[in-house]
Amino acid sequence: MKTTRFGKLIGVSLGPGDPGLITRRAWEVMQGDAHWAYPVRSRKSESYALGITQRAGLSLPEHNGALLFPMTHDAEKLGIYWLEAANTVRSVLQTGRDVAFLVEGDASTYSTFGHLARTLKALDDTIEIEVIPGVPSFHAAAARLGEPLADVDDMMAIVPAGYGIAMLERLLEDFDTLILIKVKPILDDIIALLERKNLLAHSVFIEKSGAPEERIVRDVTSLKGEKVNYLSLLIIKNPDRQRGDIARGCRKVVRVEEQ
Amino acid sequence: MKTTRFGKLIGVSLGPGDPGLITRRAWEVMQGDAHWAYPVRSRKSESYALGITQRAGLSLPEHNGALLFPMTHDAEKLGIYWLEAANTVRSVLQTGRDVAFLVEGDASTYSTFGHLARTLKALDDTIEIEVIPGVPSFHAAAARLGEPLADVDDMMAIVPAGYGIAMLERLLEDFDTLILIKVKPILDDIIALLERKNLLAHSVFIEKSGAPEERIVRDVTSLKGEKVNYLSLLIIKNPDRQRGDIARGCRKVVRVEEQ
Numbered sequence: 001m002k003t004t005r006f007g008k009l010i011g012v013s014l015g016p017g018d019p020g021l022i023t024r025r026a027w028e029v030m031q032g033d034a035h036w037a038y039p040v041r042s043r044k045s046e047s048y049a050l051g052i053t054q055r056a057g058l059s060l061p062e063h064n065g066a067l068l069f070p071m072t073h074d075a076e077k078l079g080i081y082w083l084e085a086a087n088t089v090r091s092v093l094q095t096g097r098d099v100a101f102l103v104e105g106d107a108s109t110y111s112t113f114g115h116l117a118r119t120l121k122a123l124d125d126t127i128e129i130e131v132i133p134g135v136p137s138f139h140a141a142a143a144r145l146g147e148p149l150a151d152v153d154d155m156m157a158i159v160p161a162g163y164g165i166a167m168l169e170r171l172l173e174d175f176d177t178l179i180l181i182k183v184k185p186i187l188d189d190i191i192a193l194l195e196r197k198n199l200l201a202h203s204v205f206i207e208k209s210g211a212p213e214e215r216i217v218r219d220v221t222s223l224k225g226e227k228v229n230y231l232s233l234l235i236i237k238n239p240d241r242q243r244g245d246i247a248r249g250c251r252k253v254v255r256v257e258e259q
Numbered sequence: 260m261k262t263t264r265f266g267k268l269i270g271v272s273l274g275p276g277d278p279g280l281i282t283r284r285a286w287e288v289m290q291g292d293a294h295w296a297y298p299v300r301s302r303k304s305e306s307y308a309l310g311i312t313q314r315a316g317l318s319l320p321e322h323n324g325a326l327l328f329p330m331t332h333d334a335e336k337l338g339i340y341w342l343e344a345a346n347t348v349r350s351v352l353q354t355g356r357d358v359a360f361l362v363e364g365d366a367s368t369y370s371t372f373g374h375l376a377r378t379l380k381a382l383d384d385t386i387e388i389e390v391i392p393g394v395p396s397f398h399a400a401a402a403r404l405g406e407p408l409a410d411v412d413d414m415m416a417i418v419p420a421g422y423g424i425a426m427l428e429r430l431l432e433d434f435d436t437l438i439l440i441k442v443k444p445i446l447d448d449i450i451a452l453l454e455r456k457n458l459l460a461h462s463v464f465i466e467k468s469g470a471p472e473e474r475i476v477r478d479v480t481s482l483k484g485e486k487v488n489y490l491s492l493l494i495i496k497n498p499d500r501q502r503g504d505i506a507r508g509c510r511k512v513v514r515v516e517e518q
Contacts, residue, residue, distance in 0.1 A: 020284030
């Protein structure tokens with residue numbers, strides 16, 4: 001039997017960098033007495049998520065600690081770090097205190113929070129978990145550009161660019177908006193594809209949207225050969241794609257695929 | 260020459276329904292002295308966006324007005340309403356007052372705000388426009404479900420379901436997560452597809468995420484024959500898809516398509 005009521009884990013999404021994009025619920029949690037946990041990539045590196053709270057004028061509370069999530073794709077190594085992080089969180093929760101895990105962007109979208117929550121659940125599935133969603137970086141980027149990300153009937157995809165140029169070329173047949181993440185390893189090839197498809201004028205590169213070091217590059221070609229930051233994305237609009245018919249809610253039901 | 264400084268149009272994203280998801284920047288604008296403009300679908304209907312501010316405990320300011328955006332796909336009719344809305348906004352901006360256009364979800368994503376901003380720019384391209392991004396409904400829905408929307412290397416698409424079953428079937432080959440919007444006209448066909456692909460256990464239907472009338476349906480089959488609300492979506496996870504190789508930032512550059 002548990003002697004103290006366990007605290008709950010709260011995934012606190014902070015948006016991609018602009019402290020104005022922190023939600024009221026996230027703000028409320030951070031003003032409370034939760035322990036702050038924040039991801040770092042190495043013992044020496046700063047936490048990007050924590051930096052957002054600092055720019056928002058919030059002070060680090062007494063109860064806080066970094067959790068180490070190194071940048072590796074080695075599943076075994078990752079598993080060890082996730083387990084260590086989950087155990088650390090669990091030991092705080094055991095004292096009855098809530099843990100606010102601070103994440104940049106949205107906690108459900110390409111975030112370390114998912115791994116932490118899953119590992120914690122595996123340790124103890126009675127632990128309560130709350131997720132506070134946040135503004136994803138691509139929506140913040142679109143707002144900064146002043147251009148819609150998706151308009152009526154638009155198809156939109158978020159794609160790790162590393163799947164390759166053949167995949168991207170295929171997606172351009174179906175999608176009106178492509179958001180490419182992790183563009184670094186094949187950026188030059190992507191630029192060549194955009195050139196070939198006449199899409200350079202409809203593409204914008206954005207790095208660290210909303211942060212002080214935000215960079216917006218409309219002349220994507222100028223990035224050739226550059227090693228870009230991992231917190232960067234490419235928004236590609238595809239205005240000339242050929243659309244199929246669409247069945248809409250206010251018309252009579254049409255089974256498009258049978259036409 | 261303009262005698263008064265024009266106000267600016269601010270697209271104020273409020274998130275999909277939970278007033279806790281309003282951002283600090285949106286809150287700040289609504290606490291200021293901007294005119295509130297809010298979309299309605301008919302002169303008699305309530306504004307969903309305005310309802311979020313009411314649940315947040317905000318009172319309607321003295322300067323406010325509904326803008327009519329009827330539910331139609333008639334481009335000519337729509338153009339007339341957009342122009343009327345833009346003219347109304349322009350006449351307020353001319354007095355020097357900012358206009359806060361309240362939108363549910365995110366202003367850049369399937370939103371009337373894009374049409375308003377574009378039409379206003381066409382009337383007068385010197386007018387300043389600010390877009391405050393918000394939490395999109397699908398990210399809020401994922402948080403409510405406590406399940407990641409996209410994990411490392413996941414491909415994710417947001418798709419108006421009306422493009423048809425053949426399209427959806429094709430996308431299931433490439434995507435780990437499909438978010439279907441506007442499912443109403445072909446919901447029964449979608450259920451049949453999910454059944455055939457063994458994806459019913461990985462699909463969840465969510466209506467009005469975060470609003471008091473929120474509805475989460477995990478047994479999607481139970482929706483057969485139902486006329487669902489237009490503010491609904493279906494999140495489909497596709498755990499068994501076959502993935503291709505991926506080139507990653509921390510490895511040496513591999514041109515995947517040339518292997």
